[in-house]
Amino acid sequence: MASESQPTKLNIEMKPVERLHLDPDNPRLAHLPGGRTQEDLVRAMWREMAVDELCQSISENGFFPEEPLLAIPDPETNGDFIIVEGNRRLTAVMLLLDPALRKSIRATDIPEATAEITEQLKKLPVAVYPNKEALWEYFGFRHVNGPKEWDALSKASYVAKIHRQGHSLDEIARKIGDKNHTVKRFFRGYMLLEQAEQQVGFSRRNVDQKRFHFSHLYTAAAYPQIQKFLGITDVGSLVENPVPEKFLPELKEMMTWLFGDKELEKAPVVQKQNPHLGWLREVVDNRQALSALRSGISLERARAISLGDGRRFEEALVSAKDALQEARGTVTTGYKGDEPLLRDMESMMKIGNAVLKEMRDIADSAN
Numbered sequence: 001m002a003s004e005s006q007p008t009k010l011n012i013e014m015k016p017v018e019r020l021h022l023d024p025d026n027p028r029l030a031h032l033p034g035g036r037t038q039e040d041l042v043r044a045m046w047r048e049m050a051v052d053e054l055c056q057s058i059s060e061n062g063f064f065p066e067e068p069l070l071a072i073p074d075p076e077t078n079g080d081f082i083i084v085e086g087n088r089r090l091t092a093v094m095l096l097l098d099p100a101l102r103k104s105i106r107a108t109d110i111p112e113a114t115a116e117i118t119e120q121l122k123k124l125p126v127a128v129y130p131n132k133e134a135l136w137e138y139f140g141f142r143h144v145n146g147p148k149e150w151d152a153l154s155k156a157s158y159v160a161k162i163h164r165q166g167h168s169l170d171e172i173a174r175k176i177g178d179k180n181h182t183v184k185r186f187f188r189g190y191m192l193l194e195q196a197e198q199q200v201g202f203s204r205r206n207v208d209q210k211r212f213h214f215s216h217l218y219t220a221a222a223y224p225q226i227q228k229f230l231g232i233t234d235v236g237s238l239v240e241n242p243v244p245e246k247f248l249p250e251l252k253e254m255m256t257w258l259f260g261d262k263e264l265e266k267a268p269v270v271q272k273q274n275p276h277l278g279w280l281r282e283v284v285d286n287r288q289a290l291s292a293l294r295s296g297i298s299l300e301r302a303r304a305i306s307l308g309d310g311r312r313f314e315e316a317l318v319s320a321k322d323a324l325q326e327a328r329g330t331v332t333t334g335y336k337g338d339e340p341l342l343r344d345m346e347s348m349m350k351i352g353n354a355v356l357k358e359m360r361d362i363a364d365s366a367n
Contacts, residue, residue: 073130
């Protein structure tokens, strides 16, 4: 017998498209600028969600009844429905049926559907649920931890929304089968993002990148060194506005290092999660390296300072050995007798012998 928390699926019914509305609270649109009218939502979906691909498919094949839209009653109207699952598909159908809407949002390259398919699209298969509460477990599994994943920011937005409705993070994780603390990492990152936007003037529109890499933030915020830098703890950060007031300057610095600042023409120091996030956590945990990064020195050089000469020497030696082993493995097929490369190798041997002599002298004196 199903528990009370599980959604009771209703029969699939064919509903007129004009009675179906896009969800203004769609997590995939939460981070996008613009209004929340139906036309605004269609425009946002068209620009950001590759609806053109769906338009092509639906115009040729029609709408598959085996994949109904999931809806709840629209509380503001009588007999209308808000589509909670299937907003991209509904957007595609709306555009295929409405030339004026296509013109308004400049979706001019949509193919024309045949008269038969156009007639079929006027009514769509819909399964109606009483409210979103009846669907949140399904969404959590399907989109946060399941096969049809949203982007990381949409996932985090959804987790925050469900948590604010009274569900604990542990409950959300348990319901969607999260055993890797993903829910908590998403929530922590989203709380930091909201606090940065509300209290230190950060704006996602001002990032010095083509897209906002939210994964940089929630991944960095899980590192103990980054948490210490921001004045937060692993458990204590799972709240609204987790960063104490006296650490807000550090939060602003961290957001700039992660995402850059287009207005100030500052590029992010973290270009890739690997290895840059690892370097950053080492730098913020070392006073001299942190001062160097703040002064404008590159992340790579600041990280070298954080290592100390002993570890820098060890890493340089290991790296040089790896490179020479690779060169040895390809010398018979990769070297064509070029004199400059031969001279480079001779120079490297001289440097290597000099380093070896100094190492032997130090080892002898140590013994």
